[in-house]
Amino acid sequence: MFRYYKKLAEGAIQQVSDEQLYAVLDPEMNSITVIVKHLTGNMHSRWTDFLTSDGEKPDRNRDSEFETPPEGREALLKLWEAGWNCVFAALDPLAESDLTRTVAIRGEPHSVPQTINRQLAHYAYHVGQIVLLAKHFQQPNWRSLSVPRGRSEEFNRRVSEGKASGESANLEPGHGHRPELLVFGQTGRDPYLTEEEVFGKAQSAFLQDVALRFLPVADVAPSHPSAEVEAAHPNGVLTHIKHKLPTP
DSSP: OHHHHHHHHHHHHTTSOTTGGGOOSSTTSOOHHHHHHHHHHHHHHHHTTTTTSOSSOTTOOGGGGGSSOOSSHHHHHHHHHHHHHHHHHHHTTOOGGGGGOEEEETTEEEEHHHHHHHHHHHHHHHHHHHHHHHHHHHGGGOOOSSSOTTOHHHHHHHHHTTSSOTTSOOOOTTSSOOOEEEEEEOOSSTTSOOHHHHHHHHHHHSOSSOEEEEEEOTTOOTTSOOOEEEEEOTTSOBOOOOOBOOOO
């Protein structure tokens, strides 16, 4: 779900102009850039040394996260990626035994699942703000990131047929180019996923009606067979969206 919300925010940020990244609706509102700066400040603090130090780091200045946002889209996205790298660097190595451990946030004890749920709710809250702002700025040009209006029945049918996922973003077709999915994984040797299985999982986890291209990767660990999917946009620049697809 963390990767889902990351992708959701990126789908919104992509649609706004550079000027709109800094726009606010009223003096009490935050801009998209300020929300991103706050999120990444939280990520660095909460997930650095996740299991061994307090989630509110002594050097964090939370108030400054709502001031002086990064200048320019490139700097903003660099900050965004650095924050999410902290999240996944902490989450990916977690073992089942870690779930019984206790971590602190501002000195208050939390179980690892409590901490993860707390952060997931926090990120979802702010990602929703980003989407709301982007949708407001784009209005008729907005490309839906979920189920487009008037197409719920169609989407429900696709989910029941296994052609879509209820948790996946569903960009409305007919608005510009569709992204291409580059699918990375190992094929042809048990217990790895077959090419067909990878494609099926990629379509369920991501978008429908996309171009799929499969690129074998030789160093996928036999102990953890998986594939990674990245979305490549029409401008040819790969996003940093990655999603592991474990075998059943």
